[in-house]
Amino acid sequence: MTTLQTPGPTLGVVGGGQLGRMLAEAAAPLGVEVIVLDPTPDCPAALVARDQLVGxxxxxxGIRELAERADVLTFEIELADQDLLERVSEETGTPVHPRPETLRTIHDKLVQKRELREAGVPVPPFRAVDDADDVRDAIDEFGAPVMLKARTGGYDGRGNVPVESAADAEDALESVAGPAMVExxxxxxREISAIAVKGDDEVATFPVGENVHEEEILRETVVPARSSDEVLEKAEAVAADVLEVMDGRGVYGIELFETSDGEILLNEIAPRPHNSGHWTIEGAQSSQFEQHARAVLGWPLGSTTLRSPTVSTNLxxxxxxxxxxALANVDRILETDGAHLHWYGKREAxxxxxxxxxxVxxxxxxxxxxxxxxxxARELRDDVTFE
Structure with missing residues (x-):
């Protein structure tokens, strides 16, 4: 057994948004220092990380300097360049987790779905599309409506366009503006998610959460999900199968659909801590961010046990x-037992x-x-105003 000590190693993170900020907050009590690389000066993570490289x-x-100053590299955004990470890792000897190969798979939603389907993970029917005729063919095959998705670059619902009829195919494809696929x-x-962790020789899954979306953007997560034990067990089993496909240690946000007949289908995977796992900071024995730091460093994982039913809602x-x-009227949040405010430090609304x-x-x-x-949670959120 390897003897660990603190102060510990330095973790280099590509990306310094709110995920990098919360990762640095969770790493600090473990004696782990964090350095982030982000193009925005004084990014949200800069306040709590040891240092920020602007790039x-x-x-x-920038990636090379980050690797030279860190013991392990990870990322909090899929826009990280997988080829560059792989090359720098090989040349500097600094490992990257999750592996660049996993990032390469995730980067293209079509490649992601093909590999998962081949591995036996249940996914919705899908096909690649090159032009409007392909979209119309997909509608003939799957029935209307269908979901047109940008293969790369989409997040928070961006790049996802419902296509109601064949007549809408051309306009929908133009709005995606790039390689696309249809599901x-x-x-x-309901939409649910499993926050799963792949360690050195162990895996763990947090209790499955239920996600409430509006305009394709996550608004709320309810834990445990309001579903049957049988469905939640299926979801955890699918999450375990997904981890078998993924290469490298770390936290994976696994978004799933619970169908009307109680089956589970994979929606998408994020090879990093995920918005739908923010509840774990107060609602679980260890947070998804602490787990990510432990996992990528090859340390033993913490407990994913639920402390109590928990709800999180985005501001x-x-x-x-x-x-x-600027956020105003946070008094009720601060005065309410069991309520916890997280502000990400972004300068622009x-x-x-x-x-x-x-x-909550x-x-x-x-x-x-x-x-x-x-x-x-909704009442507290709705009281908040931006001034």
Whole structure:
């Protein structure tokens, strides 16, 4: 058994947004220092990380310096250049987790779905499309509506376009603007997610959460998901199968559909901590961010046990146009037992931009009723204003 000691190693993170910020917050108590690379000076992670290198995600000199200053590299954004990470890792000897090969698979949604289907992971029917005729053929095959997806670059619903009829095919394809794929439209009962962790020789899964989306953007996560034990066990089994396909240690956000007949289909995978796992900071024995730091460093994983039923809700930019980010009327959040405010330190508020989140735990408010927790979280969120 390897003897670990603190102060410990340095973790280099490509990306310094809110995920990098919360990762640095979780790493600090372990004695792990974090250095981030991000193109935005004074990015959200800069306040809590040891240092920030200012550079693009494909900046070779920046990635190389990050590797030379770190013991392990990881990333909090899929825009990290997988080929560059792989080359720098080989030349400097600094490992990258999850592996660049996993990032390469995730980067292209079509490649991702093909590899998972080949491995036996249940996915919705899909096909590549090159032009509007292909989209119309997909509608003939799958039935309308279908979901048109950009193969690369989409997140938070960006790059996902419902196509209601063959007449809409051309306009939908133009809006995606790049290589695309089509998936059949899933008649789902709810959207759920499993935050799973792949360690050196162990795996762990947090309790499955239920996600509430609006305009393709995650608004709330309810844990445990309001579904049957049988369905949740299926979801955890699918998550375990996904980890078998993924190469490299770390946290994986695995988004799933629960169909109307109780089956589980994979939606998408994020090879990093995920918005739907933010509840773990207060709601689980160890957070997804602590787990990611432990995993990528090859350390033993922590407990993923639920402390109590928990709800998290995002604070999104409620503005008509970009302006300085300032949050007002947070008093009720701070005064409510079991409520926890997280502000991401972004300097600019933009429409529907994720600026923070609020978590409400059952043990704090004295109830295990998830409906009541959700109502409380919504009330606290709706009281907040942007000034």
């Amino acid at each position: 693009d995600f494909d900046d070779e000199a 059949s439209f899933v008649d789902f009962e 999104l930019g409620d503005v008509d146009e970009p302006r300085e980010a 933009r429409p529907l931009r994720k600026l923070g989140h609020v978590t 735990t059952g043990d704090g408010v004295g109830t295990d009723d998830r409906e009541e927790l959700l109502a409380t």
